[in-house]
Amino acid sequence: MESSLKKNKGMVTIAFAMSALVAAALGGCASAQDGAPAGDSPASDPGITDTKVTIGSSTPLSGPVALPGSQALAGLTAYFGAVNDDGGVKFGDGKTRTVEIKSYDDAWDPAKAVSNFRQMAAEGVFADVGSLGSGNNIATMPLANELKLPNIFVQATNDKVSANQKENPWVIGFVPTQRNEGESIGKFIASLGEAVTVAILQQNDETGLGYVEGFKKGIEGSKVKIAEVATFGPTDPTVDAQMGKLAATKADFFFNANTLPTLTPAALLQAQQLGWLPKVILVSVAQSKRDVLGPGNAKAFPSVYTAAFSKGLDDSQYANDKDMKTFKADMKKYASAQDNESMIPQAAWGYMVGAALEAAFEKMKTPTRAAMMEAIHSLAGIDLPLLLPGMKFDASSLTAAPLQSMVVAKYDFKADRYVVTK
Amino acid sequence: MTKLARFRKLKRLYIPAFVVLLAISPFVFASYVNFQIAMIAVFAVAILGLNIITGYTGQVSLAQTAFVGLGAYTVAFGVNHGWPVIVTFVAAALLPALVGFLVALPAARLRGHSFAIVSIALPIVGIPLALRFPDITGGAFGSSISWMNAPTWMHLANDDFRFYVVIIIATVFFLLAKNLMTGRFQRNFAVVREDELVAAAMGVSPYRHKVLAFTIASMYGGIAGFLYMTLVQFVSPAIFGFSLALQLLAAMIIGGRASILGSLLGGALYVLLPVLIGQVDATQTTLLYGAVLLVILLVVPGGLVRIGDLFNRFRRNPPKDQEWAAPVIDTSPSESSQAAVAPLSVPKP
Numbered sequence: 001m002e003s004s005l006k007k008n009k010g011m012v013t014i015a016f017a018m019s020a021l022v023a024a025a026l027g028g029c030a031s032a033q034d035g036a037p038a039g040d041s042p043a044s045d046p047g048i049t050d051t052k053v054t055i056g057s058s059t060p061l062s063g064p065v066a067l068p069g070s071q072a073l074a075g076l077t078a079y080f081g082a083v084n085d086d087g088g089v090k091f092g093d094g095k096t097r098t099v100e101i102k103s104y105d106d107a108w109d110p111a112k113a114v115s116n117f118r119q120m121a122a123e124g125v126f127a128d129v130g131s132l133g134s135g136n137n138i139a140t141m142p143l144a145n146e147l148k149l150p151n152i153f154v155q156a157t158n159d160k161v162s163a164n165q166k167e168n169p170w171v172i173g174f175v176p177t178q179r180n181e182g183e184s185i186g187k188f189i190a191s192l193g194e195a196v197t198v199a200i201l202q203q204n205d206e207t208g209l210g211y212v213e214g215f216k217k218g219i220e221g222s223k224v225k226i227a228e229v230a231t232f233g234p235t236d237p238t239v240d241a242q243m244g245k246l247a248a249t250k251a252d253f254f255f256n257a258n259t260l261p262t263l264t265p266a267a268l269l270q271a272q273q274l275g276w277l278p279k280v281i282l283v284s285v286a287q288s289k290r291d292v293l294g295p296g297n298a299k300a301f302p303s304v305y306t307a308a309f310s311k312g313l314d315d316s317q318y319a320n321d322k323d324m325k326t327f328k329a330d331m332k333k334y335a336s337a338q339d340n341e342s343m344i345p346q347a348a349w350g351y352m353v354g355a356a357l358e359a360a361f362e363k364m365k366t367p368t369r370a371a372m373m374e375a376i377h378s379l380a381g382i383d384l385p386l387l388l389p390g391m392k393f394d395a396s397s398l399t400a401a402p403l404q405s406m407v408v409a410k411y412d413f414k415a416d417r418y419v420v421t422k
Numbered sequence: 423m424t425k426l427a428r429f430r431k432l433k434r435l436y437i438p439a440f441v442v443l444l445a446i447s448p449f450v451f452a453s454y455v456n457f458q459i460a461m462i463a464v465f466a467v468a469i470l471g472l473n474i475i476t477g478y479t480g481q482v483s484l485a486q487t488a489f490v491g492l493g494a495y496t497v498a499f500g501v502n503h504g505w506p507v508i509v510t511f512v513a514a515a516l517l518p519a520l521v522g523f524l525v526a527l528p529a530a531r532l533r534g535h536s537f538a539i540v541s542i543a544l545p546i547v548g549i550p551l552a553l554r555f556p557d558i559t560g561g562a563f564g565s566s567i568s569w570m571n572a573p574t575w576m577h578l579a580n581d582d583f584r585f586y587v588v589i590i591i592a593t594v595f596f597l598l599a600k601n602l603m604t605g606r607f608q609r610n611f612a613v614v615r616e617d618e619l620v621a622a623a624m625g626v627s628p629y630r631h632k633v634l635a636f637t638i639a640s641m642y643g644g645i646a647g648f649l650y651m652t653l654v655q656f657v658s659p660a661i662f663g664f665s666l667a668l669q670l671l672a673a674m675i676i677g678g679r680a681s682i683l684g685s686l687l688g689g690a691l692y693v694l695l696p697v698l699i700g701q702v703d704a705t706q707t708t709l710l711y712g713a714v715l716l717v718i719l720l721v722v723p724g725g726l727v728r729i730g731d732l733f734n735r736f737r738r739n740p741p742k743d744q745e746w747a748a749p750v751i752d753t754s755p756s757e758s759s760q761a762a763v764a765p766l767s768v769p770k771p
Contacts, residue, residue, distance in 0.1 A: 062708040063665060070705060103704040105696065109666070110564065111654045112696065115461060119697070122454035135564050139656035142568060158563050205553050205562040234562075235550045 075350025081334025186218020466689025471642025493647020522640020564658025678727025
């Protein structure tokens with residue numbers, strides 16, 4: 001008798017405690033509109049008033065890609081921090097609005113991303129902006145359609161994000177895809193006009209395949225020949241066997257279609273041991289001096305190339321660049337970036353997302369999500385801060401990301417930095 | 423006696439109240455709230471499975487996400503190949519159970535930490551396997567499906583239909599676990615957890631019971647995977663991430679070991695805590711998450727399911743110690759082994 005009484009007391013307490021927990025966690029959202037006024041031509045969509053627009057950013061702020069995710073958010077925050085201090089954005093409908101950013105942590109987990117996306121809809125956020133990562137954003141694509149909540153300027157290198165915007169009208173990417181990058185590199189080698197051979201080390205997944213397919217497209221119709229493609233699994237401990245196979249071809253170029261900062265230096269060292277010293281091409285996510293060039297003793301090779309689309313943050317030639325100075329000052333002031341050393345390119349990309357969104361807002365005729373998507377697609381050939389010279393932002397395509405090409409940069413060992421080749 | 427009657431009355435009330443609340447939830451709350459409730463159910467089922475092998479049987483397992491992932495990938499495969507929903511469900515439950523059974527056959531011969539280490543291997547193997555067969559798994563970027571839409575005759579929104587599917591399946595498997603865990607099996611599992619030699623002496627085969635518990639846990643993992651796909655409709659190798667495996671184990675311990683209700687609380691904690699923390703500061707989630715877990719474990723070491731004890735402690739007339747001490751069956755193996763050793767090590771004056 002006594003024990004059953006005790007047990008019941010406990011159960012009731014727990015039931016109360018649990019209801020309290022649920023209420024606390026969800027209370028804020030339960031009362032908010034649930035994507036309600038998304039019907040026929042509303043006067044304005046949720047998240048936008050005459051003086052303010054509230055955007056969300058669901059991005060990895062913890063977990064394995066926490067650093068790129070939080071840097072992307074910091075860049076976006078810095079950009080709109082400065083804009084708000086200047087009074088806000090003058091929208092296409094004549095009203096000036098400040099931009100509020102609500103951040104959500106998806107930990108790079110698709111389930112959390114889906115949950116956050118629904119939360120944003122429930123909390124009346126106008127759009128999800130500048131989210132980083134492929135898997136988490138592909139997971140929310142059907143929801144964007146269902147809830148008519150835009151997920152714009154996604155920092156993902158996977159083709160799926162921007163490839164079919166007719167079917168997914170609320171989603172658009174931002175940065176070039178692996179295919180874009182491979183193609184830019186292929187075109188660069190083809191443009192040298194020499195009959196050279198290229199040996200490729202390919203990561204055996206969609207990422208690696210994207211680079212290689214893009215590369216093949218880039219060299220189409222040129223004198224460039226692919227001597228050999230060796231594949232490896234992303235979890236393989238070494239690539240020594242593959243490098244042996246590639247070295248045997250004595251190709252002029254070595255294209256490292258490999259995103260792993262651990263296996264890239266290992267590949268470079270193995271090539272040196274085998275006495276194969278080709279010109280090296282590294283992909284943009286595994287090219288840094290600290291993680292790749294130094295440990296891989298890259299100075300043994302005649303030249304090292306990589307692809308880029310934004311100005312290098314530690315590149316001394318841009319130290320006095322006006323955009324770069326403003327960016328670094330804004331990062332310090334609005335995103336409390338402690339020092340410039342720890343900044344990575346994703347911060348600059350987040351900042352560029354802010355600039356692109358401001359340009360879209362300026363063209364937006366009515367305060368609706370549909371009008372914003374229309375305004376985004378009308379942005380063709382505009383400049384963004386920190387974009388490399390010669391590159392333009394073009395969101396008019398319904399089958400590609402707004403930034404579609406990259407520029408090839410060569411490492412200057414004397415100056416200790418990548419320099420864009422003319 | 424009046425007190426007892428009052429609590430009996432309350433008990434009679436809260437289960438139907440809970441059921442009614444869940445039944446009307448889609449019509450009362452925003453779809454986001456219903457989504458979160460359903461997500462709690464998904465992870466509660468996964469944690470319940472984990473509780474059967476780790477909480478009830480005392481074998482620490484880090485493999486649960488592997489079975490959730492296998493179940494989810496099975497669903498993705500089934501949907502992409504046009505299997506009927508019922509076949510998909512059975513496959514998503516039985517395939518992980520089969521894999522769990524085969525792994526347990528050799529693994530159950532190990533004890534304690536060795537078993538935990540073997541279990542780590544499963545999620546670790548999951549990632550390269552998922553990447554190696556992109557035609558089946560969708561590779562690094564995962565597999566997105568669109569299914570489980572409400573039949574037109576039901577006049578339900580898809581979200582509401584999925585909510586009911588998840589809640590009903592989760593409830594059925596919670597009831598099944600509750601029945602299984604209140605009788606011979608609970609006693610057998612507990613004795614295996616406390617002392618394998620004693621179990622063997624009592625005629626309870628530790629090996630067979632460990633295999634059985636692990637197989638059931640795997641099946642629950644697979645079912646959680648099915649429910650996960652009902653809600654999220656997307657699976658990628660991220661599901662095999664090591665941190666997710668650890669978080670599930672942490673949620674189980676904090677919810678309450680060897681407890682059905684504890685599994686539900688663990689699921690609620692796993693889903694809601696990040697939401698709560700995100701509202702405090704989205705940029706410091708890991709730090710705050712760790713801090714909250716630490717505080718909970720310090721305040722209620724037995725897990726959230728024992729939070730009632732905490733209230734008892736503040737009562738004016740606390741019951742006598744032995745009355746609210748945890749029953750033997752609920753103590754963890756380490757505590758009990760210490761208790762068994764302690765009297766021997768105390769020197770007589």
